[in-house]
Amino acid sequence: MRPASLALRLAAALGLLGLAAFGTAPVDGGPVPLPQPAGWPQPRYDAHRNPATGAGVALGRALFYDPGLSRDGSISCASCHLQATGFTHVDHAVSHGIEGRQGRRNTLALVNLAWSPSFHWDGGVNSLDVQALNPLTHAAEMDNTLAAVVRRLNTLPNYRRQFARAFRGDSVATGQRVLQALAQFTSGLVSYQSRYDKYLRREPGGELSSAELSGLTLFRSNCGSCHQEPLFTNYTFQNNGLPPDSLAPDPGRAGITGRPQDSLCFRVPSLRNIERSGPYMHDGRFRRLREVLQHYSSGIHHSPTLAPALRQPLRLSPEQQKDIIAFLLTLTDQQFLTDPRFGYLPADALN
Numbered sequence: 001m002r003p004a005s006l007a008l009r010l011a012a013a014l015g016l017l018g019l020a021a022f023g024t025a026p027v028d029g030g031p032v033p034l035p036q037p038a039g040w041p042q043p044r045y046d047a048h049r050n051p052a053t054g055a056g057v058a059l060g061r062a063l064f065y066d067p068g069l070s071r072d073g074s075i076s077c078a079s080c081h082l083q084a085t086g087f088t089h090v091d092h093a094v095s096h097g098i099e100g101r102q103g104r105r106n107t108l109a110l111v112n113l114a115w116s117p118s119f120h121w122d123g124g125v126n127s128l129d130v131q132a133l134n135p136l137t138h139a140a141e142m143d144n145t146l147a148a149v150v151r152r153l154n155t156l157p158n159y160r161r162q163f164a165r166a167f168r169g170d171s172v173a174t175g176q177r178v179l180q181a182l183a184q185f186t187s188g189l190v191s192y193q194s195r196y197d198k199y200l201r202r203e204p205g206g207e208l209s210s211a212e213l214s215g216l217t218l219f220r221s222n223c224g225s226c227h228q229e230p231l232f233t234n235y236t237f238q239n240n241g242l243p244p245d246s247l248a249p250d251p252g253r254a255g256i257t258g259r260p261q262d263s264l265c266f267r268v269p270s271l272r273n274i275e276r277s278g279p280y281m282h283d284g285r286f287r288r289l290r291e292v293l294q295h296y297s298s299g300i301h302h303s304p305t306l307a308p309a310l311r312q313p314l315r316l317s318p319e320q321q322k323d324i325i326a327f328l329l330t331l332t333d334q335q336f337l338t339d340p341r342f343g344y345l346p347a348d349a350l351n
Helices: 004-013 054-064 133-137 146-153 157-166 175-187 195-200 210-222 289-298 318-331 334-338
Strands: none
Touching: 054 157, 054 175, 133 146, 146 157, 146 175, 157 175, 195 318, 210 318, 289 318
16 A cells, blocks of 8 residues: 555546545435446345445545544555556555555455455455455554544544434444445446447447457457456456466465365456556556566466466467557546546545
8 A cells, every 4th residue: 555645646636636526525415326337237236235325425435535544544445546546556566554564465446346246356355345344454454443443433523423424313433334334435436438338338439449449359359258348357266377476475266265276366357447557467566568468478377277268378469469458448437537426535524
C-alpha cells in the first residue's frame, strides 16, 4: 500500500477531489440497485441480504477512504485501491501496508465484485460481506482489529449520524455494520462503459479499428477460455506458467485447499481497465502488457499443475501481440475511472 496522502494527491491531480466528488454525497436516500448490464450473467452477490441504500453506500465510501481504519491512521482501503487506476495500485509490485510493511502479492483491482464467487488471489474469502476484514486485520496491511475500528467510529459524531441513517435510526457502529457498509459501496463498483462494451451494444463511441478487431479475434481464440467475456475472467484458479520465485515461494490456491493439484494456481483476474492496473501477475513481476504477451508466447514454465490451455505455446507473432494489446486498451472504462460517485469522500462530509 502507498501512504494515503500520496493516493489523495494523485486523485486530486486527476480531478477526483473537487467538491463535485463529495459535496452532494447522498447521505440519505432510498435503495441503490446494483447495475445489471445487458448480456451479463446474474450477479452472485445476494444483495437482498445487505440491500444498498444511499446512506449505506455513502457510509461505506467514507470508510473506504478513511485512513483511521488502519492501526496507526496512515493508510485507507483507497491507499491500495485507487480509482484512477481501476481500484488497484501502480507504484509497487506487491501491496504495502502500515510502516512500509510489504505483502507478498500484487493488489487485485476492485471491479465487478458482485459477480465473483470468492476473493483474493487464492480465493481464501468467499463472501463480499466479510472480504474487507482480511485487509483490515492483516499484519502487512492495515494491522488493526475490528473492535478497535468500532471503538473509534463510535466516538465520531459524523459517523454516528450516518450509521443512524444507514441502519434504521440506530447510530451504534458494530463490526457487522462496518463490513456491510463497505460491501454496499464496493459491490457497486461496476465497470461496463468501455469502448468494447459500446462496440458490443452498437453505441456511439464503440468503433474499433482494424487492429483492435484483429486483436479481439486473436484474444477470443487464444485468451478467451480463461478471460471469458463479458467479465473477462472465468473466476477459476490456474497455473499460468510463471517461473516460481525461489526467494518468495507462494503456493497459491494450495495454501487454502491443501491440495497438490492447486499448487501455483492463482485467480484468473479480470482484464477490465487492464491498461491502468499494472503491474501484472500475482506478484506484480511485469510492468508492461507487452511483457505479459511475451510470457504467454515464449516464457511458459512447465510444471505438473500448468493450465491445460497453456501446455502448447501460443506462438503469437509480434504483430499479433500488438493487435491483442490494442484490443485490451478498448477495455478501459473512463467513466468508471472518473465517476464522482466512487471518488474520495471525507468523513466530515457526512453531516
